[in-house]
Amino acid sequence: xxxxxxxxxxxxxxxxxxxxxxxxxxxxxxxxxxxxxxxxxxxxxxxxxxxxxxxxxxxxxxxxxxxxxxxxxxxxxxxxxxxxxxxxxxxxxxxxxxxxxxxxxxxx
Numbered sequence: 001x002x003x004x005x006x007x008x009x010x011x012x013x014x015x016x017x018x019x020x021x022x023x024x025x026x027x028x029x030x031x032x033x034x035x036x037x038x039x040x041x042x043x044x045x046x047x048x049x050x051x052x053x054x055x056x057x058x059x060x061x062x063x064x065x066x067x068x069x070x071x072x073x074x075x076x077x078x079x080x081x082x083x084x085x086x087x088x089x090x091x092x093x094x095x096x097x098x099x100x101x102x103x104x105x106x107x108x
Contacts, residue, residue, distance in 0.1 A: 036063050037098075045103075052103035061089070064096040071100055080105050 033039075037059040045052040059067050068085060075081040082101040087093050 036067050040097075052101060055100045055102075057098040057100065059096045059098055061093045061095050068096070068098065071098070074102065076105075078105055079103070 037057045040056040040058055042053065042055045044050045045054065057067075064085075064087075068083065071081060071083050080101075080103050084099040086097045086099075088095060088097060
């Protein structure tokens with residue numbers, strides 16, 4: 001299947017990672033993600049071609065800095081990443097709710 005014929009998940013992964021990761025790489029990434037944060041919700045925008053993904057995460061306080069850094073570093077000339085973080089917990093910080101939007105860059 002060439003890049004023009006790719007659809008759905010394969011096309012999305014290619015857009016996000018410049019190449020389709022192997023199943024083993026995806027499983028490793030998901031396992032690591034589950035240890036770092038909890039996905040509360042996610043949406044894909046665009047049908048049939050996925051143009052954007054929106055995710056709401058709950059990140060424990062002790063992991064918030066490293067996870068937010070990794071999310072911001074995903075931003076590139078091909079991928080626009082927008083991150084909005086909302087800390088919660090009184091009197092001490094318990095965690096951070098994070099809204100992430102990842103969408104492909106449209107160049108004119």
